[in-house]
Amino acid sequence: MKPTDIKDPEYFHKVIDCQFACPAHTPVPEYIRLISQGRYDEAYEINWQSNVFPGILGRICDRPCEPACRRTRVEETPVAICRLKRVAADNKSSAADFTPEVPGQKNGKKTALIGGGPASLTVARDLLLLGYEIDLYDDQSKAGGFVRTQVPSFRLPEKVLDEEINRILDMGVNTFFNTYINDIGEIIDKGYDAIFIGTGAPRGRDLPDLPGRNEGDESIFIGIEWLAAVLYRHVTSVPEKVIVLGGGNTAMDCCRTARRLGGEDVKVFVRSPRKDMKASPWEIEDAEEEGIPVIDNHSPLEFVIKDGKLAGVNFDRMSATYDSNGKRTLVSTGEEPLFVPCDLVLLAVGQQNALPWISADSGIEMSDRGLPAVDLTTHQSSVANIFFGGDAAFGPQNVITAVAHGHQAAISIDLFCRGKDLDDREPPSTSLTGQKLDMHELLYDSGISDDKRSAVPTMDRVKSLHDRLLEVELGYGRKTGRKEAMRCLNCDMQTVFDYSTCIECDACVDVCPVSCINFIENGEEDDLRSRLSAPADNRSQPLYVSDLLPTDRVMVKDENVCLHCGLCAERCPTSSWEMMKFTYNSAQAGKK
Amino acid sequence: MSYSRPGFRHPNEPANDAGYTRRDYEGAVSTLCAGCGHDSTTNAIIQACFELNVEPHRVVKVSGIGCSSKTPAYFLGKSHGFNSVHGRMPSIATGANMANRDLLYIGVSGDGDTASIGMGQFAHALRRNLNLNYICMNNGCYGLTKGQDSATADRGSAGKKGVPNPYESIDLCELAIELGASFVARGFSGDKRQLVPLIKGAMAHNGLAFIDVISPCVTFNNTSSSTKSYHYVREHIEATNAFDFVPLQQEILAHYEEGTSQEITMHDGSIIHLHKADSSKDVTNRLKAVNSLEKEKEKGRLLTGILYVNPEIEETHDIINSTLRPLNTLTEKDLCPGEEILEAINSALR
Ligand SMILES: Cc1ncc(C[n+]2csc(CCOP(=O)(O)OP(=O)(O)O)c2C)c(N)n1
Numbered sequence A: 001m002k003p004t005d006i007k008d009p010e011y012f013h014k015v016i017d018c019q020f021a022c023p024a025h026t027p028v029p030e031y032i033r034l035i036s037q038g039r040y041d042e043a044y045e046i047n048w049q050s051n052v053f054p055g056i057l058g059r060i061c062d063r064p065c066e067p068a069c070r071r072t073r074v075e076e077t078p079v080a081i082c083r084l085k086r087v088a089a090d091n092k093s094s095a096a097d098f099t100p101e102v103p104g105q106k107n108g109k110k111t112a113l114i115g116g117g118p119a120s121l122t123v124a125r126d127l128l129l130l131g132y133e134i135d136l137y138d139d140q141s142k143a144g145g146f147v148r149t150q151v152p153s154f155r156l157p158e159k160v161l162d163e164e165i166n167r168i169l170d171m172g173v174n175t176f177f178n179t180y181i182n183d184i185g186e187i188i189d190k191g192y193d194a195i196f197i198g199t200g201a202p203r204g205r206d207l208p209d210l211p212g213r214n215e216g217d218e219s220i221f222i223g224i225e226w227l228a229a230v231l232y233r234h235v236t237s238v239p240e241k242v243i244v245l246g247g248g249n250t251a252m253d254c255c256r257t258a259r260r261l262g263g264e265d266v267k268v269f270v271r272s273p274r275k276d277m278k279a280s281p282w283e284i285e286d287a288e289e290e291g292i293p294v295i296d297n298h299s300p301l302e303f304v305i306k307d308g309k310l311a312g313v314n315f316d317r318m319s320a321t322y323d324s325n326g327k328r329t330l331v332s333t334g335e336e337p338l339f340v341p342c343d344l345v346l347l348a349v350g351q352q353n354a355l356p357w358i359s360a361d362s363g364i365e366m367s368d369r370g371l372p373a374v375d376l377t378t379h380q381s382s383v384a385n386i387f388f389g390g391d392a393a394f395g396p397q398n399v400i401t402a403v404a405h406g407h408q409a410a411i412s413i414d415l416f417c418r419g420k421d422l423d424d425r426e427p428p429s430t431s432l433t434g435q436k437l438d439m440h441e442l443l444y445d446s447g448i449s450d451d452k453r454s455a456v457p458t459m460d461r462v463k464s465l466h467d468r469l470l471e472v473e474l475g476y477g478r479k480t481g482r483k484e485a486m487r488c489l490n491c492d493m494q495t496v497f498d499y500s501t502c503i504e505c506d507a508c509v510d511v512c513p514v515s516c517i518n519f520i521e522n523g524e525e526d527d528l529r530s531r532l533s534a535p536a537d538n539r540s541q542p543l544y545v546s547d548l549l550p551t552d553r554v555m556v557k558d559e560n561v562c563l564h565c566g567l568c569a570e571r572c573p574t575s576s577w578e579m580m581k582f583t584y585n586s587a588q589a590g591k592k
Numbered sequence B: 001m002s003y004s005r006p007g008f009r010h011p012n013e014p015a016n017d018a019g020y021t022r023r024d025y026e027g028a029v030s031t032l033c034a035g036c037g038h039d040s041t042t043n044a045i046i047q048a049c050f051e052l053n054v055e056p057h058r059v060v061k062v063s064g065i066g067c068s069s070k071t072p073a074y075f076l077g078k079s080h081g082f083n084s085v086h087g088r089m090p091s092i093a094t095g096a097n098m099a100n101r102d103l104l105y106i107g108v109s110g111d112g113d114t115a116s117i118g119m120g121q122f123a124h125a126l127r128r129n130l131n132l133n134y135i136c137m138n139n140g141c142y143g144l145t146k147g148q149d150s151a152t153a154d155r156g157s158a159g160k161k162g163v164p165n166p167y168e169s170i171d172l173c174e175l176a177i178e179l180g181a182s183f184v185a186r187g188f189s190g191d192k193r194q195l196v197p198l199i200k201g202a203m204a205h206n207g208l209a210f211i212d213v214i215s216p217c218v219t220f221n222n223t224s225s226s227t228k229s230y231h232y233v234r235e236h237i238e239a240t241n242a243f244d245f246v247p248l249q250q251e252i253l254a255h256y257e258e259g260t261s262q263e264i265t266m267h268d269g270s271i272i273h274l275h276k277a278d279s280s281k282d283v284t285n286r287l288k289a290v291n292s293l294e295k296e297k298e299k300g301r302l303l304t305g306i307l308y309v310n311p312e313i314e315e316t317h318d319i320i321n322s323t324l325r326p327l328n329t330l331t332e333k334d335l336c337p338g339e340e341i342l343e344a345i346n347s348a349l350r
């Protein structure tokens, strides 16, 4: 193999598993270290820079970072990255309740944002800081979109929502609430320099063809619409027996909300096997802990109507078979249908994009899937000054992805308004800084904690079931937060090797607790992997290969389970290993 | 020392046939200087024990005094051990071995511990052919007392102080062959690929197996004027022969062409295959072994590898015809079998 080019910004970025997995590339280990040092304000600010909604995401993020966490490769559970974000948000001082500085002098460019969810708000923040004028349109009475209307308050209290959303609105967004855009032409005609569409995937799927759907209509609701109705207090109670259909997070939110509105017997039915459910495992656990059975392999056959009223649902029992490619087919087991009585059904069987207000004469090309034709990187549509982001762009994903879209769209809008090439984007800014304080001290705490993941304390279940506004999770306190933060392996602290000073004494090889380091004859990657001292079969993790050493060998380090403990550097007599902090910050609008 | 070792190990760390992982052979965290050759030698011992499926509780570690003699603390933390006084490792090893012949004995010493203060003990352990794996971590100096020249320092070699050693050096391997050792080898801490099989071969040997491990002292004797530095050793090393150690019960996979390999069957049935490049080097012949050592020395080369083996020779217990049962298991009844037996013995002698 060729010597590794550590100047390639993506090499060490990939070693920081969590940051790499985060759509917005939040510098995770950096903020976690700050939390461990009690520096909550700085931890919050780093998050705010990259993901804009630390308090919100610290409660409801889909956390793609956690399954990627290096710790899962040496023990069972990842660092509680998401809930640590909340620790920063909960403990920041009032000084961190800041309003960012917005240039007094506007730059003369006007952008319209349609939809007031996380994607649009991110665009607003990034562009306001550059002097853009922003008009935001939303059909609701408040901004927030998905996070406001569809995430229940017991998971995300209104206060947290308001704080982070208002911070952006207070930067000087011109808001037009309760304004449904009937035709994109209305906005185009206003002559904005750029238009951003972030209207989400607002249509919940129905089951229109199921027998009894129409007759039972008074007791059958679309989950996301029902959740919004609960938020706006149009719905304040439910009957005793409730069935929720669907296996995603919306289904979990529906059933838990129903429990809080008086539903004594709430059940969730899912067509597929449990392991294929879309809901995050922790959301399913939370529902079950509230006494809600989640029943898999049951497909609804009909809504049973008695005396003109919904009496229950008939289910077909299913079983899944998988072909050699892992493709699943669900087939009926042929057993008798199962009748489950109920008074209310909530449908949470998926969401769709809905852009009926985008007319053909706008020039925006749409695919047959009902999605706009949008460039994956620039987010530009077929109309040069119209951009899409969030669920509206590529279909339903999650909040942190919407934020990442917002950043990219803001970069594009800024480049566009300045007449620059949208494909010529600023690379991330990176740096590598030594961590050596003296002979035996590093600038960071390199000790490896053996602690298991701490559970997040929760409100008394009985109490929380009586009030849908009470937040169930209480969040880590400072002490537990610190303990959890200490589990972080500091994957941004890179082991940097200097082949020119190494005397091949093997001290680093011998001390490395996880046998990462090898001095062997070079070869192709497959061959090298087969000859390393410890199994090196995780190909998603790179090998770090040095130049040729005096004994005609090379140093090969498998990055896979390196603990970033710094022992190699500590034990190297010639300082050929050095621990260096790698910072990686994705570019934001206005850099180029 | 300012660090502690993390609790995590490689998640797919394999276990050996005895069910142990490499971790089970580790010891305490080393307090030696970073880069010390002794740490590498320590790790070679760990690796050899792991590969040989040694049961840690069946091992006894004994040592004298010196940085080298501290290392038994850093390997096999679950074995028995005794850190004796300077130069006295062999007598402690002898005592322990007499009490229980069933255990595996690893004696660690340094060049100071062996070639100066402990020379007398070294000589007698050799001539008695005690069943001991004698590992001398040889750095040409007294590391622990700040690097004074030892008796193995080459004439003219200079350590950190910069003063060339005026005396002739002792070649411990030649001496060992001379004094009756039955397995003599030399390794280099910086070459585990050779050192680990050497240690395994020594452990399979019944009798005194002496390994002189050139093990640089990074702090006091790794200078450009020293003949025991990493750089010098790498430049001047010469291997007697490449060899494979095939433990008992392991299938022989390599194919050896006739005449190119010498096969030595060890006491426990393991086999050492030597790949001969030069037929004049016969490691089962004392004279040839000493000759090879001298010849390479003349050329300024340092000969490593297996230097001499005599797998058939008797070890101390055989020589003194002691009972096969470990002495520490003999009860009063075994030792004082009663008047009748005494009478029988006495009458046999009349
Ligand atoms: C009876 C006695 N004399 C002298 C000493 C001082 N002393 C301690 S270690 C040592 C030499 C150790 O040299 P070596 O065996 O080569 O070990 P190294 O530290 O080089 O590994 C000496 C002379 C001692 N501890 N005890």
Ligand code: SF4
Pocket (backbone or CB within 6 Å): A495, A511, A512, A513, A514, A515, A516, A517, A561, A562, A563, A564, A565, A566, A567, A568, A569
């Ligand atoms: S930091 Fe060095 S010693 Fe620690 S695990 Fe990584 S490679 Fe091994």
Ligand code: SF4
Pocket (backbone or CB within 6 Å): A501, A502, A503, A504, A505, A506, A507, A508, A509, A568, A571, A572, A573, A574, A575, A576, A577, B035
């Ligand atoms: S400890 Fe340092 S000098 Fe020794 S082999 Fe490792 S990198 Fe090279």
Ligand code: SF4
Pocket (backbone or CB within 6 Å): B031, B032, B033, B035, B036, B037, B038, B067, B068, B139, B143, B144, B216, B217, B218, B219, B220
């Ligand atoms: S003084 Fe020399 S022999 Fe002793 S620990 Fe340091 S490097 Fe090793």
Ligand SMILES: [Mg+2]
Pocket (backbone or CB within 6 Å): B066, B068, B110, B111, B112, B137, B138, B139, B140, B141, B142, B143, B150
């Ligand atoms: Mg010494």
